[in-house]
Amino acid sequence: MNAMRDPAGIPAPPFVFQALMVITWAFHIAFVHLSMGAAGLAIYAFHSRSRGAHWTRLSMAMTKVAKVGVSLLIVLGVAPLLFTQVIYDPQWYTSNVLSGRWALAFIFTLLVAYCSWYVFYASNHEHAKRRAGCYAWIALLLFCVDGLIMHALSYQALLPEKWMNWYAPGGVVDTRGAALHAIEWARYVLIMGLSVPAIGVFLIAYAHYFSVRGDRDVRYLAFARELGRQIAQWGFLFSIVPMLAWQFDLPPASGLELLPLGWSIVGALAIMGAWMRLPGSSVQGYLPMTANFGIVSLLAVWREVIRMRYLKPLGYDIHSYTVHPDAPSMLLFFLTLAGIGGVVGGLYLTLLYRSGRVAGRYTAEPLVRYLARGALSVLGVWITAFLAYGVVISLRDSFN
Structure with missing residues (x-):
């Protein structure tokens, strides 16, 4: 892995790019959570229109949120990817080559998913036909597949001791790149599942944001706030399960399961779930969404700690990267x-x-x-x- 590093080195100390990678990933994944949560809620509300006008209005609003959110998560995803390539270039490129077809499929499936969501966006109005929801389901399914591809590529990069077995199973070279070789389901479910509490706290902020406008229905905003509180409550509490599963799935020899940072995320999820159970007047404004971003930031740091613990015993330490100051x-x-x-x-x-x-x-x-x-x-x-x-x-x- 050290031989595969860029011989030109890097223009600043590695910790600079490491910090930038963690910070930008937190913003990227925050919009992943918002987009996935908004998409799921938009579909649910679309099929619940018979329950009242509030659900119709909510479905149209969340369809717009998901549309904008996907564009932002794509743009914000460029930065952490570039910083990853600066200090973890051997791992990232190797993982992409080993699953080359899936890496390319990510682009095409994302295009199809986004176009399908746009069709749903154009079709989702007060008198929309039920079959318009098919496009939304196609988009949501492909978004989940894209998340799985990115997860597998990232996780495969942590397992260099298995690369040769994947590249040449049984001694026979396989250059097709046709398989996703490693998936850690607990980690994938946790990161994707955090979309549920994310859309819950967003609804609370959404209701607060429009509360100052006289042309907004007060009853609709109260409905959105209470719905957001309930979604966030159960979303945070259920997220504890995959987080614990991920904790116990970490390699025992790494000592990661004993570090306080991972358990602080478990505690933060429990505290947020308990907070969301308080009366509605105690849960409002932008503070819940800000606190949720704090959990996402802890998760971003935890991912980097895990990556360093996986790779360092194998002789790869980013802090030994050659630096040519520029x-x-x-x-x-x-x-x-x-x-x-x-x-x-x-x-x-x-x-x-x-x-x-x-x-x-x-x-x-x-x-x-x-x-x-x-x-x-x-x-x-x-x-x-x-x-x-x-x-x-x-x-x-x-x-x-």
Whole structure:
């Protein structure tokens, strides 16, 4: 594995990319949970329309949430994948080659799933026919398959001692890449199952967000809040089961089952489940969703701890990766992250949040106007710096 590392090394200490990988994965998986939970609830509400108008309205709303959520989880999934390739390139590429057909199938099945969900989105209205739900079921099934593919590719990367047996079973080389060689079902069920409490806490935040608008039905918002509380309650409590199963499925020799971090996730799930059992007035606002993201962040860290414990006994330690410091590129990266991600991204998020809480036409407040001017300035500086950096490097290389 060490021989398969990039001979050019990396431009900064490995812990920088490790931290970025964990942080970006947490945001990515948060939108995976939101999208899967919204899709499941949209389908359930679609088939429950006979129970009242609230279910029809909820189905249409959650269909939109899932549509936007999938696009965001795809975009946000690029960053952790790239950071993984920086410090865990031997494992990730080997796993993808061993299951090459599935890695390619992921792209096509995701395209079909997203297109199917768009058909359902266009068909899901007050007078929609029941057969429109077939497209939603196809999309949800394929989303689950895509999650399984990503899980298998990640888990196979943790088991390099089995690679040769998968590549050449019985001494006969198999280059088809036609199998998913390793699946840890407890881990997969936990990560996918956390979509249930995620959509529950989202409904609580959803009801709070629109509570200031006079054109929103108060009874519908109360219905959404209470439904979210109940979903979150049972979702958190049931998530304890696969989390415990995963804990006890970890290799005994690794000592992972004794680390406090894994058990803190179990405790956090139990605390959240107990909190959701309190009266409705005690469970509202954005705090439950924020706390849920805290659990997701713990899970992101726990995945990385597990990966390091699996690989280190086999002689692979990311902190021994060759480092060739490249201050200009790292400075450009972090300034881009702060400027484009912070200021420009902050403008979009603030604008969306403020405008959505106003019925009718929205007039930007001073804060939004200041952010808009700052975003334009940052974009101008970034484009200029980016082009200038490229020109300088090109001229330097030409004269050398």
